[in-house]
Amino acid sequence: MKNQWKTLILLAATLVAVLLYASLAKEEIRIDTRITKVNIKELLKPRPAGNDSAGVGLSAEKWKADSIKAARQHPDTTHQRVLFFGDSMLEGLTRRLVDYTEANGHELHTVVWYSSSSKLWAETDTLQYFMRKVDPTYIIVCLCGNELFVNDLDQRDKYIKTILGKIGDIPYVWVSPPNWKEDTGINDVIIRNVGKDRYFDSRYLKLERGKDHAHPTFSAAAIWADTIAAWLRSPQTAHPIKLDTPVEKAKHPDVTLLMPYRQ
Numbered sequence: 216m217k218n219q220w221k222t223l224i225l226l227a228a229t230l231v232a233v234l235l236y237a238s239l240a241k242e243e244i245r246i247d248t249r250i251t252k253v254n255i256k257e258l259l260k261p262r263p264a265g266n267d268s269a270g271v272g273l274s275a276e277k278w279k280a281d282s283i284k285a286a287r288q289h290p291d292t293t294h295q296r297v298l299f300f301g302d303s304m305l306e307g308l309t310r311r312l313v314d315y316t317e318a319n320g321h322e323l324h325t326v327v328w329y330s331s332s333s334k335l336w337a338e339t340d341t342l343q344y345f346m347r348k349v350d351p352t353y354i355i356v357c358l359c360g361n362e363l364f365v366n367d368l369d370q371r372d373k374y375i376k377t378i379l380g381k382i383g384d385i386p387y388v389w390v391s392p393p394n395w396k397e398d399t400g401i402n403d404v405i406i407r408n409v410g411k412d413r414y415f416d417s418r419y420l421k422l423e424r425g426k427d428h429a430h431p432t433f434s435a436a437a438i439w440a441d442t443i444a445a446w447l448r449s450p451q452t453a454h455p456i457k458l459d460t461p462v463e464k465a466k467h468p469d470v471t472l473l474m475p476y477r478q
Contacts, residue, residue, distance in 0.1 A: 289455075290448045290455040290456050290457045290458070291454065291455065291456045291457065292456075292457045294320055294321060294322075294352075295316075295321040295322070295352050295353045295456055296321070296322045296324070296349055296350060296351050296352050296353070297316055297321055297322060297323045297324065297351060297352075297353045297354070297355060298324050298326070298345060298346065298349045298351035298353075298354045298355070299312065299323055299324065299325040299326070299354075299355045299357070300325070300326040300328070300336070300342065300345065300354075300355075300356060300357075300358075301326075301327070301328070301331070301356055301357035301358040301360075301390075302327070302328060302329070302330065302331045302332070302357070302358055302359075302360050302361055302392075303327060303329045303330065303360070303430065304357050304360045304392060304393070304430065304431075305325055305326075305327045305357055306327055306430075306436075307430065307431055307432070307433050307435075307436025307437075307439070307440075308357060308390075308436050308439060308440050308443070309323070309325040309327070309468065309470055310433060310436065310437065310440075310468075311436065311437040311440035311441065312325075312355075312440045312443070312444065313325070313465040313468045313469075314461040314463070314464055314465045315440070315444045315458045315459075315460075315461055316458075316465075317461070317465040317466070317467070318459065318460075318461035318462070318463065318465075319456075319457045319458055319459055319461075320457075321353075321456070321457075322469070323468070323469065324345070324348075324349045324351070324469045324471075325468070325469065325470045325471065326341075326345050326470075326471045326473065327470065327471070327472050327473065328341065328473040328476075329472070329473065329474060329475050330361060330475035330476070331358070331361070331473070331475075331476065332358070332359070332361050332362055332374075333358055333359055333362060333371055333374035333375050333378060334370075334371075334374050335476055336358065336374075336378050337373075337374040337375075337377035337378050338374075338377075339476075341473070342378065342381050342382075343381060345471075346381070346382075351385060352385065352386070353385070353386050353387070353454070353456060354382055354385050354386070354387035354388075355387070355388055355389075355390060356378070356382075356387060356388070356389045356390065357389075357390040357392070358378075358389070358392075359371075359391070359392050359401050359402075359405060360392035360393075360429075362401045363392060363394060363396065363398040363399070363401060364396075364398065364399050365399060365401060366399060368399070368400050368401065368404055371401060371404055372404050372407075372408065375404060375405060375408045375409075376408060379408060379409070386453065386454035387409075387413060388409075388413050388414070388415060388447065388452060388453070388454075389405055389409045389413055389414050389415070390415045390417060390443060391405060391414065391415060391416055391417045391418060392417060392418075393417040393418070393420055393422055393431060393439065394417070394418040394419075395424060395428060395429050398418075402416075402418060410453070412451060412452060412453040413452075413453045415443055415446055415447075417439065420439060420442065422435040422436075422438070422439060423435040441460075444458045444460075445458075
């Protein structure tokens with residue numbers, strides 16, 4: 216019986232202490248138990264970029280695009296070993312492009328394969344051979360002048376993909392052939408594979424032509440090369456390089472000529 220009384224007295228003392236502490240507390244703690252209805256559709260809406268502090272709301276795509284744009288404002292001024300390969304259109308172009316590369320501290324190694332096509336460059340090891348020989352840091356392709364009027368565009372698409380696979384991660388651009396007549400779609404195939412920032416569009420240039428009415432004259436090819444060089448150093452190009460206008464002719468061009476392939 217005594218133990219029960221002791222327990223009751225202890226409980227009463229504890230209750231009094233709790234009530235006394237509550238009455239003396241300076242702050243009152245309240246728990247808000249209100250229930251708010253949440254609109255799930257609003258939560259799932261994409262958040263607009265730029266609303267968060269410190270740019271946290273920027274999307275990864277916009278950040279990447281801004282970084283690429285900033286990098287393109289200043290051409291790469293480092294020494295480049297340029298491999299320039301393609302068909303007979305190179306013969307006129309390389310006479311002027313080598314002036315640019317030599318004047319700007321680059322090397323230009325040109326491979327002119329007469330009458331060649333995307334099929335030949337894709338199905339032979341010619342490109343791999345010259346890539347091993349030159350070890351290029353930059354590649355310029357000028358090809359498909361002999362394919363302006365082909366109809367097997369799906370097959371040409373495969374050839375172009377094979378060529379780009381051989382180029383791999385090396386920065387490159389593709390100079391389109393200078394159409395003398397409207398093509399049947401080969402340029403669209405090129406653009407679809409390389410993208411507009413790696414594609415120099417030569418189709419609509421007004422160039423004086425030689426006796427075959429297809430190849431630009433050497434003086435016209437020099438103008439064409441000037442236009443290409445201006446584009447190669449501009450932010451419009453995926454990887455612009457230093458190509459200031461030269462004041463002298465190059466003294467040491469490196470040009471390899473390959474004769475037409477006969478099966």
